[in-house]
Amino acid sequence: MDATTQRRWGDQMLALLAANTTQMADREYVQPVADYVDPGHARRERDLLFRRTPLIVAASDELARPGEFRTVDIDGMSAVIVRQDDGSLRAFHNVCRHRGCRVVDAECGTARTFTCKFHSWVYGGDGTLRHVPMAEGFPGIDRAQRGLVPLPVAERHGLVWLLPTAGLELDLDAFLGPMGPCLAQLKMEDAAVFRFERFPEKMNWKLVVDTFLELYHLPYLHTKTVGRFIEGKGALHEQFGPHSRFIAPRKSFVPALRDIPPEQRDVAEHSVVINRVFPNGIVIWQRDHVEFWTAVPDGDDPNRCMVRLWLLSPEKVVSEAERVRWDKNWEILRGTVQVEDFPMARTIQQGFSSGAQDHVIFGRNELGLHEFHRSLKEALAAA
Ligand code: FES
């Protein structure tokens, strides 16, 4: 983080903490429950957010060498992303041009070609159709026109974004705006994926994102875990178009920085930075590492989603001692969210489906939730 930003954060966060408060919205935010349970709303979200918006789908490190590929399924569509010999990335619909089968089943791997299991049509890593068995059966096809259907893909700041509709233009820098430099600061392009996991959850995808957007619950739900290390207040929010981030003070913030001249304060050292990348990404900077989460709807049921979690280490973990340390980081991360946050979110989803109430309320102190849900509302209204 640059010195000017750190100084501003330091002044404002110390003032908030001294006043025993956090940055507030002007008023509470009324959030309709229907947005989490209504199939019609889920379809509108799919058509706009999960088809026509760039989505984080991988870390660059997972596709480091030519021939490395990853498949990703997003709410009823499947794509395969492949590192090319020239270092660029290409993405394709994971759909055979013969009769339409899924071509690549593996989640990741290295391959020069992809062979469809049904009738063994073979595609190159560049998507071109390379081989058709019993070719005399297809005298009329133009092979050059029968490659895998390309999808827009882009790579920035160590992350890979996919735009899941063929033919759309992907201008990632314009999409990210000022969020781009925020992500660049995290140095993810130098990092290695220590672990990746994908798991289904019985909740609307937005509840996964909601989990990370307020500190209000830390001293109550997380008394034995992160609540011991991070303040439940003192957060500072910044909005960048549809994206936002907030800076959360660690418990060490006040004791370490209170008596230090502003220009000498290492604010970042005593903070956690939570970047929300529209529509469904959470990128958390934790001083010595970054973790990022995405959630996508899983089928037509608004009560289900697929969660993906990556833990990045600054360098590839090779020694056993390092592995033990990073395993511990993973356990803390997975444990806190899995054992404490997501059980709450599952009951919220159940409560939403019960018809008990038609709205919930986000307090003035839950500004991150206001920003997230307002950005969704605005995007859907503009579509
Ligand atoms: S559907 Fe793929 S080869 Fe026939």
Ligand SMILES: [Fe+2]
């Ligand atoms: Fe939490």
